[in-house]
Every structure is written in C-alpha cells, then in structure tokens.
Amino acid sequence: MTSAEAPGQQSEPALRADAERNRERIMEAARRLYATEGLDVSMASVAREAGVGKATLSRRFATRDELVNAVFTDRMEAYAAATAAALADPDPWHGFTHYVETICSMQAADRGFAGVLTASFPGATAIEARRAESYRGFLKLISRAKDTGHLRADFASEDLVVLLMANAGVIAATADAAPGTWRRLVGQMLRAFATPDAPLPPLPDAPDSADLYRAMARTP
Template identity: 80%
Template structure:
C-alpha cells in the first residue's frame, strides 16, 4: 500500500485541500467586497459572501488585519514595483510625476486599496513592512526630483500621505457618478508640487457638473445618520 492509499493520510490531505479552498474563497470574497465597498465591510459579510461560517473564517484569519494583510499582499507588491520603476527613470522629475499618477490610479481601481494606502495597520506586519520599504524609496525619489529643480523645496513625504488621503476621499465620494474626478485632483496637486514653469502632465478635464452633482447628492445621503 502506498502512502497515498493510507486512509489516515488520505483524510489529512483532503482536509488540507478543503482548508486551502476555504482560504481562497474567503480571500476572493474579501477582495470583491473591499474593492467595491471599501474596508468598512464586516468580517460577517465576508463570511457570507464566501459561503463559509464565521468559525471557518476565524480559523483562517483570526483578525481583520490578518485578512487585509493577505488580501492586499499582491497590491503592495505592485506598490513597491511602482517606486522601483520611478527610481529607475533616467528623468527623476518624470519618475516622480508618473509615480504619483500610478499609485493614485491603483487607489481608483480598488476602493479597499485606496483606504489601505491612506491608513496604517500596525498589526499587519507584512503589509506595513512593504509600505516602509516603499516609503524609503519615495524619500530617495523626492531628493532626486528636487535635484532637477522642478519639485518645490518645501515638498515633504507627508504631502504624499495627504494626497493619498484626499484621493481616497474623492474616490469614495464620487463613486460611479463621476469616476474620473480623481484624475483632476492629481493633476492639480502636481501643479501645486511643481515650481513655476516646471513641466507637468496635461491637466485632465474637470468632471461634468451634472455627474458631480449626482455624486454630491449620493454622498450626502450616505453621510446621513
């Protein structure tokens, strides 16, 4: 009898496979919900979306931070890759502007990730380690961009945090009503960061007034107690 034919080992293998399937279902459900509804989704909602019990969810992911850490691991890889690409650009100013546009686009593509970049999760060790790595790269990018004479001397890394928080708010507020609004925000902020006369990407068009009004109305309803 081969090891695969031993009943006990067959049962153990089946349990491991079932546990892995449940983990993947949970992560897929959380990714869908976080992307469309943000990080405010409850663990109970994730369990329902995944079709598993709360106990099963808790066995796979003991805390909300554990789940967030797992769900956004690949997004943080993309985030780290973006700063590496920016640092590799032979034109540091171009690398700087493209980096800001890229990470804000990542936020726009996933409401959950928009919040992740604008918040801190001390208990999510791996996620925070990748964020710290990218932050150090951004400090280097700032120094290089300032060296071109195009980035304002008073720009600080905290300005990036403010931009990401503002962008997350705009994305949440405009939703599907005026989805391109974030591009206008980023375009205006790049102009605020640049010294007069510095080359900047073309300014995206303003959102349509009717679309923006619908977004304001919807966001007002969501904000009601």
C-alpha cells in the same frame, strides 16, 4: 478499512484541501467586497460573501489585519515596484509625476487598496514591510526631483499622504457617478507641487457638472 477511510470521515490531505479551498474563497470574497465597498466591510459580511461560517473564517484569519495582509500583499508588491520604477527613471521629475499618477490610479482601481495606503495595520507584517520600503524609496525620489529644480523645495513626504487621503475620499464620494474625478484632483495637486517652469502632463478635464451633482446628492 482504516479510520481515515471510515464513512463520514476525511483523510488528512482531504481536510487540508478543504481548508485551502475555504481560505481561497474567503480571500476572493474579501477582494470583491473591499474593492467595491472599502475596508469598512465587516468580517461577518466577508464570511457571508464567501459562503462560510464565522468559525471557519476565524480559523483561517483570526483578525482583520491577517485578512488584509493576505488580500493586499500582491498590491503592495506592485506599490513597491512602482517606487523602484520611479527611482530607475533617468528623469527624476518625470519619475516623480508618473509615480504619483500611478499610485493614485491604483487607489482608483480598488477602494480597499485606497484605504490600505492611508491606514496602518500593525498585524499585517508583509504590508507594513513593503510600506516602509516604499517610503524610503520615495524619500530618495523627492530628493532627486528637487535637484531637478522642478519640485518645490518645501514639498514634504507628508504631502503625498495628504494627497492619498484626499484621493481616497474623492474616489469614495464620486464612485460610479463621476469616476474620473480623481484624475482632476491629481492633476491640480501636481501643479501645486511643481515650480513655475516645471513640465507637467496635460491637466485632465474637470468632471461634468451633472455627474458631480449626482455624486454630491448621494454623499451623506
């Protein structure tokens, strides 16, 4: 019997398989917690949700940036794809409005991703690379949309960042009490960005006053 086969010991492939399973468990736990609670979830909470010890978590992901990078890389790929799709739209104004709605919808579907879009993670190299790529594409989209005469000349790229920050706040505040409220915000903001004669998608209904009150009552 070799040392790898001795009782109580695992072979190197088995150890690697265990490590990969732990990594996947940690990532799935982080996805669940980030999606419902946002990025303020502690690493200790992620470890508890995954059913692993803090040491195991630290071996797989030494920092929060590393974990965020692993969890949200696929969503940042979708973010970059949305930018590319908007640039490919033969109507730049439609591409612009659809892009804004798409990105805000992605935020609403995942509170963690809502936070990722409004924060920087220097240690999350894949995320930051996609963010930079998408930003460059968005600058082109702005220029093309302005050329149509439908996007206000004074619109700046920072205005989208402000919208994403506001949208993240609305999503967190309304949660399941008035979950469609963000759509009204986005509809109103598109009207603020547009010139008077610009074609716009229908304005979503205002949130129900009782639902909004419940959301307000729950907000600290």
